[in-house]
Amino acid sequence: MATTAKRPAPNPLRAGLRVGGASVPTVFVIYGASGDLSQRKLLPAIYNLAVRGLLPNRFAVIGYARSDMDNESFREFARAAVEKFSRTPVDDHLWQAFAQLLHYQSGSFDEEGFRVLGDRLEAIDAGHGTGGNRVYYLSTPASFFPVIVQAMGATRLNRPPGVARVVIEKPFGHDLVSARELADVVHRSFRENQIYRIDHYLGKETVQNIFAFRFANAIFEPVWNNTHVDHVQITVGESIGVEHRAAFYEETGVVRDIVQNHLLQVFSLVAMEPPAAFDADPIRDEKAKLLRATKPMTLENAVRGQYGDGYVAGEQAAAYLDEPNVPPDSNTPTYIAARLEIGNWRWAGTPFYIRAGKRLAKRVTEVAVQFKRPPHLPFPVDAVEQLEPNALVLRIQPDEGISLRFGAKSPTPTLALRTVNMDFLYGSAFLAEVPEAYETLILDAVRGDGTLFTRQDSVERSWEIVDPLLEQWRKGAPQVYPAGSWGPDLADELLSRDGRRWRRP
Amino acid sequence: MSANNETSDLAAVEAMLRAARGGDRTGSVRAITLNLIVLAPDADGVEAAVQALEHVGPSHPLRAIVATPTEGELRASVASSCWVGASERQVCSERVVVEAGAKALPSAVTSLLVPDLPVFLWWQGEFGDDGLAEQLSRLASRVVVDSGECGLDGVAAARRMGGSVADLAWAALMPWRDAVAGLFDGPSEVKALERIQAVDVRGPENEARLMAGWLRSALDSEIDLHREGRSQHLERVTMQSGGKEYLVERRGRGRLGTATVPGLVDYPVLLASPPRSSLLANELSRLSSDRLFEQALEAA
Ligand SMILES: NC(=O)c1ccc[n+]([C@@H]2O[C@H](COP(=O)([O-])OP(=O)(O)OC[C@H]3O[C@@H](n4cnc5c(N)ncnc54)[C@H](OP(=O)(O)O)[C@@H]3O)[C@@H](O)[C@H]2O)c1
Numbered sequence: 079m080a081t082t083a084k085r086p087a088p089n090p091l092r093a094g095l096r097v098g099g100a101s102v103p104t105v106f107v108i109y110g111a112s113g114d115l116s117q118r119k120l121l122p123a124i125y126n127l128a129v130r131g132l133l134p135n136r137f138a139v140i141g142y143a144r145s146d147m148d149n150e151s152f153r154e155f156a157r158a159a160v161e162k163f164s165r166t167p168v169d170d171h172l173w174q175a176f177a178q179l180l181h182y183q184s185g186s187f188d189e190e191g192f193r194v195l196g197d198r199l200e201a202i203d204a205g206h207g208t209g210g211n212r213v214y215y216l217s218t219p220a221s222f223f224p225v226i227v228q229a230m231g232a233t234r235l236n237r238p239p240g241v242a243r244v245v246i247e248k249p250f251g252h253d254l255v256s257a258r259e260l261a262d263v264v265h266r267s268f269r270e271n272q273i274y275r276i277d278h279y280l281g282k283e284t285v286q287n288i289f290a291f292r293f294a295n296a297i298f299e300p301v302w303n304n305t306h307v308d309h310v311q312i313t314v315g316e317s318i319g320v321e322h323r324a325a326f327y328e329e330t331g332v333v334r335d336i337v338q339n340h341l342l343q344v345f346s347l348v349a350m351e352p353p354a355a356f357d358a359d360p361i362r363d364e365k366a367k368l369l370r371a372t373k374p375m376t377l378e379n380a381v382r383g384q385y386g387d388g389y390v391a392g393e394q395a396a397a398y399l400d401e402p403n404v405p406p407d408s409n410t411p412t413y414i415a416a417r418l419e420i421g422n423w424r425w426a427g428t429p430f431y432i433r434a435g436k437r438l439a440k441r442v443t444e445v446a447v448q449f450k451r452p453p454h455l456p457f458p459v460d461a462v463e464q465l466e467p468n469a470l471v472l473r474i475q476p477d478e479g480i481s482l483r484f485g486a487k488s489p490t491p492t493l494a495l496r497t498v499n500m501d502f503l504y505g506s507a508f509l510a511e512v513p514e515a516y517e518t519l520i521l522d523a524v525r526g527d528g529t530l531f532t533r534q535d536s537v538e539r540s541w542e543i544v545d546p547l548l549e550q551w552r553k554g555a556p557q558v559y560p561a562g563s564w565g566p567d568l569a570d571e572l573l574s575r576d577g578r579r580w581r582r583p
Numbered sequence: 584m585s586a587n588n589e590t591s592d593l594a595a596v597e598a599m600l601r602a603a604r605g606g607d608r609t610g611s612v613r614a615i616t617l618n619l620i621v622l623a624p625d626a627d628g629v630e631a632a633v634q635a636l637e638h639v640g641p642s643h644p645l646r647a648i649v650a651t652p653t654e655g656e657l658r659a660s661v662a663s664s665c666w667v668g669a670s671e672r673q674v675c676s677e678r679v680v681v682e683a684g685a686k687a688l689p690s691a692v693t694s695l696l697v698p699d700l701p702v703f704l705w706w707q708g709e710f711g712d713d714g715l716a717e718q719l720s721r722l723a724s725r726v727v728v729d730s731g732e733c734g735l736d737g738v739a740a741a742r743r744m745g746g747s748v749a750d751l752a753w754a755a756l757m758p759w760r761d762a763v764a765g766l767f768d769g770p771s772e773v774k775a776l777e778r779i780q781a782v783d784v785r786g787p788e789n790e791a792r793l794m795a796g797w798l799r800s801a802l803d804s805e806i807d808l809h810r811e812g813r814s815q816h817l818e819r820v821t822m823q824s825g826g827k828e829y830l831v832e833r834r835g836r837g838r839l840g841t842a843t844v845p846g847l848v849d850y851p852v853l854l855a856s857p858p859r860s861s862l863l864a865n866e867l868s869r870l871s872s873d874r875l876f877e878q879a880l881e882a883a
Contacts, residue, residue: 087770087773087774088773089764089767089768089772089773089776090773090776090801090802091760091763091764091767091776091798091801091802092764092768093801093875094873094874094875095757095760095761095764096761101764101765101768102768103768103769128853129853131758131761131853134765134768135761135762135765135768135842135850135852136765136768136769136847136850171837171838171839172838172839172853175839175851176851178850178851205847205848206847206848206850207768207769207772207844207846207847209768209769209770
C-alpha cells in the first residue's frame with residue numbers, strides 16, 4: 079500500500095488565484111513518451127495548457143521510453159509533435175520558455191531503469207522546487223500497466239516525498255475477472271484515490287451540461303421518474319465501420335467498445351440521483367449506486383447485429399465480413415440493442431432502451447426521454463391523431479443541445495393538434511473555444527480532480543452488467559443489418575413487443 | 584452580419600432591433616443573457632466600446648446601451664451583430680448607441696433595458712462624483728471601471744454607490760499576482776512569507792498600490808511599498824525575506840517574465856494579461872463583488 083498524502087501548509091497568496099488551474103508544483107512523468115499518444119495528444123495538450131497559463135508555475139515534464147534521446151533531442155521531438163498536432167500554432171518565443179520544462183530519460187520498464195528515473199526526479203525536485211509531487215501517465219500499451227506499476231512499487235516511485243497520482247488509459251480489463259486482476263496489481267502500489275482512469279468519451283462540458291440541465295432547473299427533475307417518464311432511449315450511432323482496426327475490433331466488439339464504458343456512462347449520468355455536491359466522490363458515488371441498481375443484461379432483453387453491405391449517407395459501404403482482416407465466419411457484433419432495467423424507486427418499471435452500432439444511418443449520440451401520454455385528451459379523435467407524447471431529447475453529439483417536443487394547435491380553422499420541437503443548441507447561446515479533451519484531463523489529474531475519471535467500483539459493476547451477455551454471445555450469430563440502416567429487425571421487435579418504437583434520431 | 588439604423592424615437596428601438604435580427608419570421612430565437620450600459624465620455628470612447636463589444640459578444644450575448652452625454656438632441660442608433668460558430672450556429676448581440684443631455688440620459692437608458700436580466704455598467708474614464716454616475720450606478724448590479732483611468736480614488740467613489748465594483752486594472756494584474764504567489768508555492772518558501780516587510784514595485788502607481796494592498800491583506804501584515812521609478816507598465820516586483828530576494832521581472836517587452844527564488848533555477852512565467860475585452864467579458868461573468876479585490880483596495 080502506498081503513501082499517505084502529505085499536505086504542506088497552504089500558500090496564503092494563492093487564495094482566489096488560478097480558479098480552474100493548477101498551482102501545486104508537480105513533475106509530470108510520461109511513460110512511453112516517444113509513442114503515438116504522447117505525440118498526438120499529451121505533448122500538444124501540455125503545451126497548450128502552459129500557454130493558457132493553467133499549469134503550476136513550478137512544473138516539469140520528464141519523458142521515459144527506450145528510444146535514445148537526451149533532453150535536447152526530446153525537446154526537438156516534442157516541438158515537432160506539437161507543431162504537427164497542436165490545435166494552436168507554436169509561438170517561437172513561448173516555446174523557448176516551455177522547452178526548459180521538458181526532460182527525458184531513456185530506459186526500459188524495469189527496476190534498473192526506474193532507479194535512474196528516480197534519481198532524475200529527485201534532481202528535478204531540487205532544482206525546480208517541484209516538491210516531490212508526481213503525476214505518472216502510463217502512455218503505453220495496456221499490457222505494460224502491471225509491469226510498470228509493479229516496478230514503480232519496487233523502486234518506491236509510488237512513494238515520493240509529495241503526492242503521487244497515476245493516470246491509466248482504458249481498457250480496464252476485458253471482463254470482470256481481468257478488470258479485478260489489473261486493479262489488484264495497481265492497488266499494491268497505489269490507493270484508489272491516486273488512480274486516474276481515463277475514459278474520456280464524455281467531455282467535461284457535456285457532463286456539466288447534463289448536470290446543469292438536470293439539477294439547476296426546478297421544472298425537469300420533478301418529472302424525471304417512473305411516474306411521468308414512459309421510457310428512455312439512448313442511442314450511440316457511428317456511421318463509420320471498423321476501418322483498419324479489425325484486429326482490435328474482433329477482440330472487442332460493440333459491447334466492450336461502446337456499451338461497457340461509454341454508453342453506461344451516459345446512462346448513469348441521465349439516471350443517477352442528484353449528488354450532494356458537485357465533487358468527484360459524491361458524483362462517482364451516485365453513478366456507482368445507479369449501476370448497482372441496474373440489472374445485468376440478459377439474452378432475452380438484448381439483440382445483436384452485424385453490418386452487411388449497403389449505403390451510408392450516399393456512399394457505398396462494404397459488409398463487416400468483407401472488411402480487411404475480418405475472418406469470414408466472424409460472429410463479432412457491431413450492433414446492440416437492449417432493454418436495461420433499474421431496480422430503484424425512481425425508475426422501477428421504466429425501461430431504458432439502449433442501442434449502439436457501427437455503420438448506422440448517421441453519427442449521433444442522444445438520450446430521448448419519452449413522457450407518458452396525458453391521462454385524458456379532451457379533443458376530437460381526428461384532432462389529435464398526429465399528436466405524439468412529449469419527449470425531451472438531450473443531444474450529445476454532433477450538435478450538443480436540447481430539444482423538447484410538445485403539442486400545439488396548428489393554425490387551421492378546424493382544431494388540429496400537431497407536434498412541434500423547440501430546440502436549444504448550446505453553441506447558439508454561447509460561443510467559446512472548447513479545449514481539447516486531453517487538456518482538460520491532464521489538468522484535472524494535475525489538480526487532483528477525479529470527477530471525470532472512472533472509479534474501480536463502477537468499472538467492476540459495468541463489467542458485471544455486460545458479462546452475462548458477452549458470455550452467452552460467444553455462441554450463435556448476430557443478425558445482419560444493411561449498412562446505413564438503424565439496425566436489424568429484431569431491434570424493432572424488442573420495442574414493439576412492449577408496445578413502443580424507436581425514434582429516428 | 585451587421586445592420587445600422589438611426590432614430591430619435593426610443594419607442595422605435597425595439598422594432599428596429601427586431602428588424603436588424605432579420606425579423607421574427609425567420610424564427611430566430613433571441614438568447615440574450617445580460618444588459619451592459621457603457622458610459623463613453625466621447626466619440627473615441629464609443630469606438631473603443633464598439634470594438635470591445637465585438638469581442639465580448641460571442642461569449643456573452645447581450646444588449647449593450649452605449650451612452651454618451653452631449654449638449655445636443657437625443658439620438659439613438661441601433662445595430663445587431665451576429666457571430667457564426669462551428670456548424671453554422673449563430674449568436675447575436677444588440678447594440679444601441681444613445682446620445683442625450685446628462686439629465687435625460689438615465690431615463691433614456693432605463694427605457695432601453697431588457698427586462699429581468701442583470702444590468703452591468705462599464706464606466707470609461709474618470710468616475711464622476713455627479714448625478715449621472717450615481718443614477719447609472721443605481722441601475723446596475725455591477726460597475727466596471729479602470730483604475731488606470733480613474734485612479735484608486737475613482738474606484739472608491741464607485742464603491743460608495745453601493746453595488747459591486749470591478750477594476751479592469753486589478754483584473755489585468757492577475758498574471759503578476761499569480762507569478763508572485765508562485766514564488767512561495769514550495770513548503771520552505773511559505774515560511775519565508777512570514778518575514779516579508781516590504782515590496783518594491785516598478786510600475787504605475789495604481790498597480791503598485793494594488794499589489795501592495797493585496798500582499799498586506801493576504802498576509803495580514805504591514806508591508807511597505809517602495810516604488811522604483813515610474814513606468815507605464817508593471818516591470819518588476821521584488822521582496823526580501825531573511826536576507827534573500829524573491830522576484831518576478833518582465834523580460835523585454837514580451838509576454839514572458841522570469842521568476843527568481845533563492846536556491847532554485849530561475850524559471851519562466853507568463854505575464855501577459857488577456858486583452859481588455861476579455862477582462863471585461865470575465866467581469867460580466869460574475870454578479871457578486873470580489874472580496875479579495877475589495878480587501879486589497881482597502882489596504883492599498
Ligand atoms: N495513439 C492514440 O491515439 C491513443 C488514443 C487513445 C488511447 N490510447 C492508449 O494510449 C496508450 C499508448 O498508446 P500509443 O498508441 O501511444 O502506443 P505506442 O505508440 O505503441 O507507444 C508505446 C510507448 O511505450 C514505449 N515502450 C514500449 N515498450 C517499452 C519498454 N519495454 N520499455 C520502455 N518503453 C517502452 C515506446 O517507446 P520506445 O519504443 O522508445 O521504448 C513508446 O513510447 C495505449 O494504452 C492506448 O490504448 C492511444
